[in-house]
Amino acid sequence: MTDDPRPQGFDTIAIHAGSQPDPATGARQVPIYQTTAYQFRDADHAAALFNLQEVGYIYSRLTNPTVSALQERVAALEGGAGAVACSSGHAAQIMALFPLMGPGLNLVASNRLYGGTITQFGQTIRRFGWSCRFVDLDDTDAVRAAIDKDTRAIFAESISNPGGYVTDIPAIAAIADEAGIPLIIDNTLASPALCRPIEQGATLVVHSLTKYLTGNGTVTGGAVIDSGRFDWSASDKFPSLSAPEPAYHGLKFHETFGAAAFTFHGIAIGLRDLGMTLNPQAAHYTLMGIETLGLRMERHVRNAVEVASWLEADPRVEAVSYAGLPSSPYHDRVRRLYPKGAGALFTIRLKGGYDACVRMIGALKLISHVANLGDTRTLAIHSASTTHRQLTAEQQVAAGAGPDMVRLSIGIEDAADIIADLDAALG
Known part of the structure; x- marks a missing residue:
């Protein structure tokens, strides 16, 4: 070099x-x-x-x-x-x-x-x-x-x-x-x-x-x-x-x-x-x-914090599991060990349970329903019925993939557009 x-x-x-x-x-x-x-x-x-x-x-x-x-x-x-x-x-x-x-x-x-x-x-x-x-x-x-x-x-x-x-x-x-x-x-x-x-x-x-x-x-x-x-x-x-x-x-x-x-x-x-x-x-x-990794991760993290904060305040959402939020039990650990951010993947628990998760996934337009993460695009999936379906109910809960949870991988689109799609899908 x-x-x-x-x-x-x-x-x-x-x-x-x-x-x-x-x-x-x-x-x-x-x-x-x-x-x-x-x-x-x-x-x-x-x-x-x-x-x-x-x-x-x-x-x-x-x-x-x-x-x-x-x-x-x-x-x-x-x-x-x-x-x-x-x-x-x-x-x-x-x-x-x-x-x-x-x-x-x-x-x-x-x-x-x-x-x-x-x-x-x-x-x-x-x-x-x-x-x-x-x-x-x-x-x-x-x-x-x-x-x-x-x-x-x-x-x-x-x-x-x-x-x-x-x-x-x-x-x-x-x-x-x-x-x-x-x-x-x-x-x-x-x-x-x-x-x-x-x-x-x-x-x-x-x-x-x-x-x-x-x-x-x-x-x-x-x-x-x-x-x-x-x-x-x-x-x-x-x-x-x-x-x-x-x-x-x-x-x-x-x-x-x-x-x-x-x-x-x-x-x-x-x-x-x-x-x-x-x-x-x-x-x-x-x-x-990899050439753009540093730039992308900055945007991923910034968007994730904005979207997670919006979701946490939404009455249709029971909880958001994201260490980048001050409410997370891991927030202090992130500040100590991961000072540039807690990544851009998190789960949301919906008040309507499994049925609400399925309805939300089906209503998304901008956000893609795929079994991947870490993309420039925002992605969503219901982990309990897909990526974690082989596990027992107890294992799913321990892994943070219960039946009332949706996994979001926040991309680098405009955060306002991600939020608008989630807002419409939540109904």
Whole structure:
């Protein structure tokens, strides 16, 4: 980017990190390298790449120049040592856990998570022999009690989907440090524009690139960012990173690659064998989206505060769950840990219950009824019957997705137009 030793600002990083003029053509925007494979210089060069003795491009399931630029940019935005991009946010969660877990092992996770994540952790990962213990992360004693000798990670969202719960990352990071395990934070809803979990003690950060980082509802993607600060060799808990790897003739990832161990493992083992590859066109869309991330998040937050304040004062609305409001029990935590805002996703509870939610969703005109969030457009959905329908009634309520709630993802349109559409839909 530059030889200037002065730290660069967030928006400069969002535009320039991972981007250099193309050496062959001088193209200033990162090209889409739409290729499957790459020409080796000779047999020795090919062998060195496959042996992890040299960094380069082999095959686009593993590495691709467009995707590499995105990985560098996301790592820079989060203040990480490296990143691995993959095909979706759900893929990123599995990619983050894959080097840590094994049959009989468990993780501890917040009980306030996206419904698909609760299903992935509560049901699907059991097929790998892994298990998950869901706890209220505000109850730090419960978090400590849930950790045992087989626990390999703690997982939380910086801002939860859909309830807007705000995690006290430093407090949970301290518990993870005591236990000698990594803290994984899904930073999708906050984005690095509002929160940088690594600075607050997280070991790994995951993203659904589909949401705010891309910002325009065009592609799916995920990323895992490693802080580079965890000592994977401090115990025998993480043999995938500390012990000899048979597939690479006994190479030890942490011993060989140091702070880059997790990232190298994610590419050389994770993408190689799980195949959750991000395609270069999707990476290009996300790179372009990231360029305006800082500007967009300012507008998202400003609109969210205005719309949530209006809804809170409306007699048709029972409650608004948004940490950006002074009435929220998490408002002080936001001011301390998320000073640029509490994101733009929240729920509203309607006095008419489930039926009122269905009527409102059906009456919206400007606001889109879709199963996505983090778009430039304002989006709405009834979580209990869609994104969280796999959960029990108790799990739905704990996650902030009860049957009388509508989730709103506030976009960057004019706030007055968003409010007008909600006003008409509420009837």
